[in-house]
Amino acid sequence: MNHRHPAIRVEGLAKTYPGKPPVQALHPIHFQIDAGEMTVLLGPNGAGKTTLFKILATLLRPDAGEAWVAGRPLSQSRAVRAHIGVITDPDRSFFWRLDSRENLRFFAAGYGIRGRAFQRRLAELAATLGMEAFIHRRVGSLSSGQRGRLALARALFHRPTILLLDEPTRSLDPAAAGDFMHLLGMYLQEQPQASVLLSTHRLGAVAPFARRVLILNHGRLLAHGAPEELLAQAGLPQPETRTAALARLYEHVTGRETEYGR
């Protein structure tokens, strides 16, 4: 990745799903995420978070606007995909009849990682993510936590510079969610130029990592910046914990009761 470019740059992206009636999932939004930055995307269900992820991952075409991911426009979809690691649905995105290793082998081949390069990377990730115990077990027999780790391993396998993680801790209990974020943090230490856009309903797990926050509601981008700065701009007191700060900010910006645990 050319680091003169922001990791993600979004200019006027908008999306309306066709239908009767059409559903405007994203109003034109603008934002930028710099290299090495972790941004937490917050918003209630139906806010447009998954739509935004899918557009940035090139699974969905916007109606208007443009975005550049790793310096590439979305129209260069294969080049974009080569630079991103994505988690969308850890539970249903694997071949359940195959073991973890065989799943990773298939997906790694999609990035041209085969043979010894695959073996080396598999050994690294299995050790780092604590997957040795279940690397030869069928995915169908894994727990949600183990599948979460496997999803993270797949997303990290090709050492992407940008991670798009759409509610990766959705089906994890609080301890497993904490483990997941800890493992993600280790990756970010190893790859300091890597950028992450992560949505979650678990503020407690992500708060220590949330340097910046994006808040969406009804398809509109309501806030973007460092949580402390946003609270100060709004004239709100700074709570003692980062989790409480995120929750207060969310409630202030969206006008909704927070659904997040504090």
Next chain:
Amino acid sequence: MGVRHWPAMLWETFRRDVHIALTYRLAFVLRFLSTLFQVAVFYFISKLVTGPQPGLENYQGGYFAYALIGLAFMRLFSISLSGYAGMLTEAQQMGTLEAQALLPVPLPLLVFGANLWPYLYALGETLLYLLLGLVLGAPLAGANVLGALVVALLASVAISGLGLMGAALILVFKRGNAVSWAVEAAAALLSGVYFPPQILPQPVQKLSLLLPHTYALAGLRGALLNGASFAQLTPSILALTGFSLALMPAGVAALVWALKQAQVKGNLAQY
């Protein structure tokens, strides 16, 4: 990932599907038994069809040999016709389609790769049919095997074009692969799978000329039962080449278009 990696990706897709298939061992046994029973049924039906019959006199071996070729190759053609749509539906239901679409590889390549194992498996079944037929007296000893292979390959390409159109329909309408249904039903009735088209009413016989299956089965019977030379197979080969040149690009274009539509509607993974 560049084009030079595509063969490796096709291999990995094939390998993945073999591994998955090996986890369903009972299915192998049942498919094998089904082939045995089907051949036996038509063997005994053929005992009822004796004497000169219209359309059968062109081929050696009587009704059993005629039906054997139809049965053996229709399974292969069915995979070419329905396999692509089946792969998409299965990946949608399992939830793996979006994960595969996220790879820096063209999705049509993965769709094509996912049909390799089913195709080779069906080819194995076709050989099993022929072997059983040989044991039961079908006159295959003087077959033009190379000619039959050329005809089968061309027919597979042509019918795959229709199969890709069916896959495109699945992406757009999610259920109801009208192309596969219509072509398979029409082929079974018109193309000479179970009985010669010559016994159909004249106007209906003409419809059979619109299907690649008709030329394929005529060519295959000629090559396998009569040992027809390449010169004698030329009409079938030319017709199937024409079908392939027309249908394959149309099928690929339809699939690419349907994938773009799914990206606009955001319903790639829905079924």
